[in-house]
Amino acid sequence: MQSRGLAVTAAKAPLEFFEFTRRTLGANDVALDIAYAGICHSDIHQAREEWGPAIFPMVPGHEIVGIVREIGTAVTKFRVGERIGVGVFVDSCRECIHCKAGLQQYCIEGMTGTYNTLERDGKTVAFGGYSDTFVINEDYAVHVPENLDMAGVAPLLCAGITLFSPLKHWGAQAGTRVGVMGLGGLGHMGVKFAHALGAHVTVFSHSPEKEADARAMGADDFVVTKDINSLKPLARTFDLILNTVSAELDINKYLELLTLDGTLVVIGLPGKPYAVNVGSLLDARRSLSGSMIGGIPQTQEMLDFCGLHNIVSDVEVIKADYVNTAYDRTVASDVKYRFVIDGATF
Numbered sequence: 001m002q003s004r005g006l007a008v009t010a011a012k013a014p015l016e017f018f019e020f021t022r023r024t025l026g027a028n029d030v031a032l033d034i035a036y037a038g039i040c041h042s043d044i045h046q047a048r049e050e051w052g053p054a055i056f057p058m059v060p061g062h063e064i065v066g067i068v069r070e071i072g073t074a075v076t077k078f079r080v081g082e083r084i085g086v087g088v089f090v091d092s093c094r095e096c097i098h099c100k101a102g103l104q105q106y107c108i109e110g111m112t113g114t115y116n117t118l119e120r121d122g123k124t125v126a127f128g129g130y131s132d133t134f135v136i137n138e139d140y141a142v143h144v145p146e147n148l149d150m151a152g153v154a155p156l157l158c159a160g161i162t163l164f165s166p167l168k169h170w171g172a173q174a175g176t177r178v179g180v181m182g183l184g185g186l187g188h189m190g191v192k193f194a195h196a197l198g199a200h201v202t203v204f205s206h207s208p209e210k211e212a213d214a215r216a217m218g219a220d221d222f223v224v225t226k227d228i229n230s231l232k233p234l235a236r237t238f239d240l241i242l243n244t245v246s247a248e249l250d251i252n253k254y255l256e257l258l259t260l261d262g263t264l265v266v267i268g269l270p271g272k273p274y275a276v277n278v279g280s281l282l283d284a285r286r287s288l289s290g291s292m293i294g295g296i297p298q299t300q301e302m303l304d305f306c307g308l309h310n311i312v313s314d315v316e317v318i319k320a321d322y323v324n325t326a327y328d329r330t331v332a333s334d335v336k337y338r339f340v341i342d343g344a345t346f
Contacts, residue, residue, distance in 0.1 A: 001031060004346050005131025006323055007057040011049035014324045017346075018057060020127060022135045023119075027074040030138050032084050034343035036317070037129040038063030038154035041185065041246075044327050046116045054116050061129030062088045062114035063157045065150050066343065075138050083144035085303065087157035088293050090114050090126060090140050102297040104140075130323070132346040142300045145307025152312025155185065155338040156303065158293065159313060163190035163242065164302040165294035166265045167197060170240050174198030179241040179257065180219075183210045186244035186267060188314060188337045191217040196309045202238070204231075204254075213336070217314075228253055236260075236284065244268045255280040255288065263287040313338050319345040 007018035025031055043060035045051050064086040068078050078084060092099050092107035099107050112120055115128030144153055163186060172178055176199040180190040183205045194201045195218025202221040203214040211222040223230055228250070236259050243254065246268040255264055255276075262284065266274075276288060294302065306312065314337045318326055326339040 001025070001133055001135060003127070003131045003133045005059050005127070006320055006346070007059045007127075007130075008047040009057045011054065011056070015047070015060075015130070015327075017320075018059065020059070022127070022133060023124060025070060025072050025135060026137070027072040028137050028139070029072045029135050030068055030075060030078050030084065030141055031070040031133065031135050032066035032086075033069050034064055034066040034129055034132055034134055034346075036065050036151045036154040036343055037061045037131075037341045038158065038313075038315075039323070039326055039330060039339040039341065040155075040158050041330060042158075043128075044330060047327075055118075055125055058116050059127035059130050060115055061131070061341075062086070063154045063159070063340075064114075064129035064134060065144055065154045065157070066134065069133070071138075077138040078141070078143075083146065083150070085142045085144045085153065085157050085299075086114065086129065086134060086136050086140070087142070087161065087299055088114055090136050091120050102295040104295045105293045130320070130341060130346070132343055140296060142296065142303055145303060147307055147310065149312050151315050151317050151340045151342075153303070153306070154340050155313035155315065156189070156306060157299070159185045159338060160189050160193075160306070161294040161299045161302050162186055162267055162292070163244070164193050164305070165298055166242060166267070166291040167193050167199075167240075168298065168301075169291065170263055170265070172197045172199045172240060176200070176240060177238045177259075178202070179204060179238045179254075181241065181243040181254065182245040182268065183207070183214050183337075184244065184333065185313070185335070185338045187242075188213070188217055190242050190244065191219050192311050193305075195219070196305070196311060202234075231257060238262055240265070242267060246270055248272055251275075251288070252277045252280045255286055258284060258286045260284045261286070263289055266290045315340045317342055321345070
């Protein structure tokens with residue numbers, strides 16, 4: 001299948017239009033026309049080779065929604081014309097205990113990323129969603145509710161599930177006191193999900209101008225963190241804190257906000273390791289943990305939840321030729337709250 005999209009041909013090079021061939025449709029494969037592709041900050045890190053050696057040319061993109069255009073002879077999960085979503089990975093070993101439990105993101109052999117990797121055959125370069133078409137095994141795609149805006153759905157396939165998964169794993173519900181560190185592409189989804197689950201939600205942000213947005217999304221409280229002393233009155237208050245911030249910070253100040261048996265979950269990737277004061281953990285049996293996206297069953301659960309509660313990401317839809325500018329604006333945090341590329345403009 002011929003495809004047209006955007007590729008980076010070398011580290012830190014600008015994205016440019018690129019024509020390439022998708023793999024032949026297999027018996028269990030689904031082909032889709034991409035309607036929208038979200039821009040994740042991790043796309044920028046990989047396109048600029050900031051996370052180690054990369055494979056070029058690279059077609060980024062792992063927040064993908066579209067319409068099924070063709071199905072393989074053995075496909076039973078999808079029909080032509082249905083909405084479909086593809087996220088951060090497109091395959092896994094399928095045999096390890098985690099894969100069999102529907103936790104493919106923690107595949108012992110390693111999940112197969114949607115791009116910047118080789119597919120399971122060890123030869124085929126995986127190209128991502130900044131393009132007009134895509135081919136994927138039906139087991140690694142999800143159904144998109146009909147009532148949701150397709151553009152707003154795209155970031156749910158990464159930013160959405162990245163926040164939904166820890167909220168579900170640590171049991172956020174009515175009465176749970178949840179803190180969300182940062183109100184960006186990730187954080188704003190955490191606020192929406194925690195609110196819909198019935199939790200009491202507090203946003204920690206260094207940007208006071210975001211308070212109105214945070215409250216509109218469901219935040220009950222908003223704490224400006226420019227003065228770290230503003231956190232002191234909240235000591236031993238929270239059951240769960242989700243850290244979506246990639247900037248370096250004193251994690252101990254936030255650990256001290258946890259109540260007995262509270263957990264701080266790291267989601268953002270800081271540039272340097274945290275210096276953890278063990279005393280911050282010991283004096284309230286606190287936990288410091290991490291979480292990465294979700295498996296296919298939970299991703300479908302999240303989309304169904306979004307359909308029920310009418311939750312989508314706040315997005316700015318752009319044309320494909322605007323992507324390089326969008327990258328720069330994303331790095332500068334100049335977006336509310338996720339850029340999404342219109343698939344018709346590839």
